Amino acid sequence: MIFKATVSNKAHPEFGQATIPFPIPDSEYDHTIDLLEDMGIGSPTGQDCRVDGLDSEYPILNRLVAQSVNADELDYLAKRLDSFSQSEDVQFEAMACKLGLSDIKDFINLSFSCQQATVITDFSDLERVGK
Numbered sequence: 001m002i003f004k005a006t007v008s009n010k011a012h013p014e015f016g017q018a019t020i021p022f023p024i025p026d027s028e029y030d031h032t033i034d035l036l037e038d039m040g041i042g043s044p045t046g047q048d049c050r051v052d053g054l055d056s057e058y059p060i061l062n063r064l065v066a067q068s069v070n071a072d073e074l075d076y077l078a079k080r081l082d083s084f085s086q087s088e089d090v091q092f093e094a095m096a097c098k099l100g101l102s103d104i105k106d107f108i109n110l111s112f113s114c115q116q117a118t119v120i121t122d123f124s125d126l127e128r129v130g131k
Contacts, residue, residue: 002078003056007041010050010068015039017052020071022078033071042071047104049074060093063102073104080111088114 001021008017018039024032036042041049047068054062058081084092091114101107 002081003054003058003061005049005051005064005074006053007036007049007069007071008052009040009048012040019053020074022074023082024075024078036071044070044072046070047073058089058093060096060101061107064104064107067102067104069104073108077104077108077111080108084111084114 002023004019004021006017006019009015016039018035020032020036033042036049047070049069049071051064051067051069054065056062081089081092092110095101095114096107096110099106099110101110
């Protein structure tokens, strides 16, 4: 699990909340979508899930709280982040912070380009990394 998102229907808060681990395991996907549909959210195309809370090893993703997102976008981002190495994790966090990203689509796009960024975390040998 990369993160847990607590989501709700912004238009109908009386429908309650659901906390979903992402990425959604393949065996749980249909059940999870059915749960969301019972809440009036979970559209495959619309950003109808309001993020009420997020528990993640990526603090930058807390910028998604209070935004409307698509459940499939959250799942896709989690799958992308799940494939990262530790250095790619650092690059993602650093670049998202530097660029001031807060939109789900921007996070997804960054997940593709973060391998092209170099983030120096050890300044003891700057000659080796090219200053």
